Amino acid sequence: MQIAEPLLVAIEELSKLPGIGKKTAQRLALHILKLDDYKAKNLFKSLEELKSKIRFCSRCFNLSVEELCDICKSPKRDTSTICVVEEASDVIAIEKTNEYNGLYHVLGGVLSPLAGVNPDSLKIKELLKRFETEDIKEVILALNPNTEGEATSLYLAKLIKPLNIKVTRIARGLPMGGDLEFADEATIGRAMINRMSI
Amino acid sequence: MQIAEPLLVAIEELSKLPGIGKKTAQRLALHILKLDDYKAKNLFKSLEELKSKIRFCSRCFNLSVEELCDICKSPKRDTSTICVVEEASDVIAIEKTNEYNGLYHVLGGVLSPLAGVNPDSLKIKELLKRFETEDIKEVILALNPNTEGEATSLYLAKLIKPLNIKVTRIARGLPMGGDLEFADEATIGRAMINRMSI
Numbered sequence: 001m002q003i004a005e006p007l008l009v010a011i012e013e014l015s016k017l018p019g020i021g022k023k024t025a026q027r028l029a030l031h032i033l034k035l036d037d038y039k040a041k042n043l044f045k046s047l048e049e050l051k052s053k054i055r056f057c058s059r060c061f062n063l064s065v066e067e068l069c070d071i072c073k074s075p076k077r078d079t080s081t082i083c084v085v086e087e088a089s090d091v092i093a094i095e096k097t098n099e100y101n102g103l104y105h106v107l108g109g110v111l112s113p114l115a116g117v118n119p120d121s122l123k124i125k126e127l128l129k130r131f132e133t134e135d136i137k138e139v140i141l142a143l144n145p146n147t148e149g150e151a152t153s154l155y156l157a158k159l160i161k162p163l164n165i166k167v168t169r170i171a172r173g174l175p176m177g178g179d180l181e182f183a184d185e186a187t188i189g190r191a192m193i194n195r196m197s198i
Numbered sequence: 199m200q201i202a203e204p205l206l207v208a209i210e211e212l213s214k215l216p217g218i219g220k221k222t223a224q225r226l227a228l229h230i231l232k233l234d235d236y237k238a239k240n241l242f243k244s245l246e247e248l249k250s251k252i253r254f255c256s257r258c259f260n261l262s263v264e265e266l267c268d269i270c271k272s273p274k275r276d277t278s279t280i281c282v283v284e285e286a287s288d289v290i291a292i293e294k295t296n297e298y299n300g301l302y303h304v305l306g307g308v309l310s311p312l313a314g315v316n317p318d319s320l321k322i323k324e325l326l327k328r329f330e331t332e333d334i335k336e337v338i339l340a341l342n343p344n345t346e347g348e349a350t351s352l353y354l355a356k357l358i359k360p361l362n363i364k365v366t367r368i369a370r371g372l373p374m375g376g377d378l379e380f381a382d383e384a385t386i387g388r389a390m391i392n393r394m395s396i
Contacts, residue, residue: 003261003290004251004261004267005263006248006251009248010248013241016237017229018225019225027216027217030287031215031216032245032248033248033261040249042211043211043245044242044245044249046204046208046211047208047211047212047230047242049208050205050207050208050230050231051235051242053204054202054204054205063201065203065204088228089224089225089228092201
């Protein structure tokens with residue numbers, strides 16, 4: 001097969017991205033090849049600036065352009081609540097709901113001894129330090145509802161509760177628009193246990 | 199929603215790519231953000247070189263790094279046969295089969311009067327010129343089996359046949375590994391008409 005070398009290299013690099021196989025990578029590469037120079041430059045510039053301009057907020061480890069992220073800097077946020085999440089993408093997901101107005105703390109993962117992730121690999125020390133300098137009344141644990149997330153939630157709750165700070169966890173139950181028939185047993189079971197009066 | 203500006207821009211740019219929606223674009227952007235500098239640089243460099251180093255072969259309009267593409271330059275190819283395709287990606291697809299050893303000619307599309315694609319928009323003039331300078335014995339039309347592809351094939355056949363050059367078209371029939379039960383009528387019908395003795 002005789003494919004021009006730069007095309008082969010670009011396909012190879014693109015197919016390293018998550019969810020992009022060889023075929024998709026080839027389609028993307030050929031598409032970029034056909035873009036006019038202006039559009040291609042915009043794409044390349046946006047990717048380079050993504051890498052060069054974004055760093056982590058020194059307080060909550062969310063993505064940020066400056067020392068502190070937009071959320072930490074905002075005077076409109078409720079500074080007495082911290083929502084603890086695994087990744088910066090979770091901050092985006094929660095912000096989209098418009099249901100939360102407090103601060104965040106991005107752990108950078110969850111405890112997973114088998115994968116070598118122990119408390120020191122996560123931003124747990126940094127979270128505990130925030131309780132000394134900030135006046136926090138509630139910590140909302142919004143980790144993913146799987147084994148590692150649950151274990152990490154319990155670990156954090158044990159550390160935080162003695163500090164006289166309220167610790168809550170986002171609700172588990174049936175997803176909105178979901179169908180009881182197609183929900184798994186663990187979800188329905190949890191929804192039954194956590195039932196609320198209306 | 200408070201997403202860092204460079205991330206928003208990168209998501210916006212990535213979601214312009216074919217088959218990449220907002221969610222995938224976000225996942226890709228966050229992945230690129232997490233890449234170490236070396237890997238990110240490799241990715242960016244490969245995309246820029248894709249754009250800056252690749253041009254079109256002056257003879258067959260396949261993708262090429264030099265004036266002539268690797269296929270046109272190769273001394274091992276059968277220079278008496280030209281396979282006419284719509285796009286450079288079709289060259290890649292045919293090369294992968296290892297069943298063809300001749301030259302190519304990339305039209306850059308198919309005739310589509312409604313979309314404003316007339317013979318002058320395609321590399322048809324350039325194809326006809328090749329018959330004057332090269333000793334071509336057969337032209338294989340390998341355009342996509344849809345209305346525009348068929349119409350373009352007929353148009354080209356009419357132009358080329360008077361030049362005493364054999365014109366063939368790649369076979370239509372059931373795809374290998376396909377199932378008669380699930381094939382559409384047009385495909386089965388064509389497969390019946392084009393039946394071959396074994």
